[in-house]
Amino acid sequence: xxVTTQELDQMVAAKVKELAEHRLEQMVREQVRxxxxxxxxxxxxxxxxxxVSSKGTLDAGYPPLILATTAAALDMEVGVFFTFFGLxxxxxxxxxxLKFVPVANPAMPMPMPNLLGALPGMTGLATLMMKQTxxxxxxxxxxxxxxxxxxxxxxxxxxxxxxDMMDIKREDLIDGLEEPVGAATFLEFASHADITLYx
Amino acid sequence: xxxxxxxxxRLDCKGLNCPLPVIKTKKALEKLAVGQVLEMVATDPGSKxxxxxxxKSTGHELLETKEEPGLFMFYVRKTK
Numbered sequence: 001x002x003v004t005t006q007e008l009d010q011m012v013a014a015k016v017k018e019l020a021e022h023r024l025e026q027m028v029r030e031q032v033r034x035x036x037x038x039x040x041x042x043x044x045x046x047x048x049x050x051x052v053s054s055k056g057t058l059d060a061g062y063p064p065l066i067l068a069t070t071a072a073a074l075d076m077e078v079g080v081f082f083t084f085f086g087l088x089x090x091x092x093x094x095x096x097x098l099k100f101v102p103v104a105n106p107a108m109p110m111p112m113p114n115l116l117g118a119l120p121g122m123t124g125l126a127t128l129m130m131k132q133t134x135x136x137x138x139x140x141x142x143x144x145x146x147x148x149x150x151x152x153x154x155x156x157x158x159x160x161x162x163x164d165m166m167d168i169k170r171e172d173l174i175d176g177l178e179e180p181v182g183a184a185t186f187l188e189f190a191s192h193a194d195i196t197l198y199x
Numbered sequence: 200x201x202x203x204x205x206x207x208x209r210l211d212c213k214g215l216n217c218p219l220p221v222i223k224t225k226k227a228l229e230k231l232a233v234g235q236v237l238e239m240v241a242t243d244p245g246s247k248x249x250x251x252x253x254x255k256s257t258g259h260e261l262l263e264t265k266e267e268p269g270l271f272m273f274y275v276r277k278t279k
Contacts, residue, residue: 047256070218073225074256138214148222 047076050190052198056088058098058130058142064199065089065145071195072152080149081186083159086199087166089142090158090173096143102126109133150176155189157181204262204276207235213242213270220246221253224275228259231277236262239273246271 003011049071053064064080071078088094102108102117108126116122134141140148149156158173160180170180190196210227212220220241227237239250247264250273254261258278265272 066218069222073218073222074253075258076256137216138219139216140219152222152225 045077047071047074047195048189048193049076049078049195049197050186050193051078051080051196052186053080053082053086053089054084054199056085056094056098058100058127060086060199061089061098061142062145064197065142065149066140067197067199068154069145069148069152072149072154076195078149078153079155079157079186079189081157081159081181083162087158087162087168089146090156090177091168092172092174095146095174096141098127098142099123100127100130146174157186159183204236204274206238206274207231208237210237210239212239212246215241216243217245217249221249224250224253224273225257228275228277233277233279235277237275237277239275241271241273242269244271246273250275 049068051064051068053061055061064086068078068080082090089098101123102112103114103122105117112122112126117126156177158168158177158180160182162168163170163180208227208231210223212223215223220239220243224237224239227239231237243249247266250261250264250271253259254275260276260278262274262276263272264274
């Protein structure tokens with residue numbers, strides 16, 4: 001049978017089109033399956049919360065610990081990275097001795113001029129008053145929240161760089177923590193998080 | 200009490216503030232068997248929405264919420 005060049009071209013074009021369509025369909029199917037698998041995996045794993053705790057005062061110690069312990073109670077996977085002054089919360093001498101600083105805080109229950117707040121003893125007084133209120137109102141203390149966090153499997157990471165910078169030794173820190181880590185470890189954890197908070 | 204379940208365990212969270220009622224509920228539930236019901240009583244008005252959110256997040260069933268002046272009662276069935 002004689003086939004003209006034109007006919008041959010048409011046949012080749014038709015075959016190529018058929019193969020291309022088949023391959024395209026296959027690729028689309030694979031892509032869809034991959035997306036569905038990823039979604040299924042995502043919904044199967046617990047929600048993840050990543051928190052950075054960067055401040056070392058009594059009032060700044062609360063939000064990360066309250067959110068971390070509550071997230072754990074909500075069956076979420078939680079990790080808190082304690083860096084800079086936030087590391088103070090993890091110190092044996094810091095945990096139960098966080099201070100409430102009245103200076104530059106216009107939201108004080110009793111507003112205090114900065115000049116007064118800066119007087120010697122004012123931080124101690126304000127801290128004492130704050131701690132009394134916390135106790136009276138049956139609000140959990142920082143050490144209590146820390147215990148709950150540890151019990152419920154919250155990952156507590158001390159920042160290695162802060163430890164080096166502030167000359168803080170591992171034995172200066174409370175027990176039950178993860179090994180000190182750097183920013184990369186936290187970021188890797190946070191890159192798979194559903195909620196990320198900086199406090 | 201609503202018909203259809205019996206309370207197996209009670210938890211008193213009166214006077215406690217956020218986040219303790221939710222945390223203590225979660226802890227108390229760990230001691231129960233699947234299907235058992237916990238009654239939690241709280242005075243924290245925030246616990247009303249918090250317990251609903253907790254149930255939604257954990258999958259434990261909030262069977263009923265009752266309210267008396269200054270008191271909130273929650274009935275939770277352990278599902279897993």
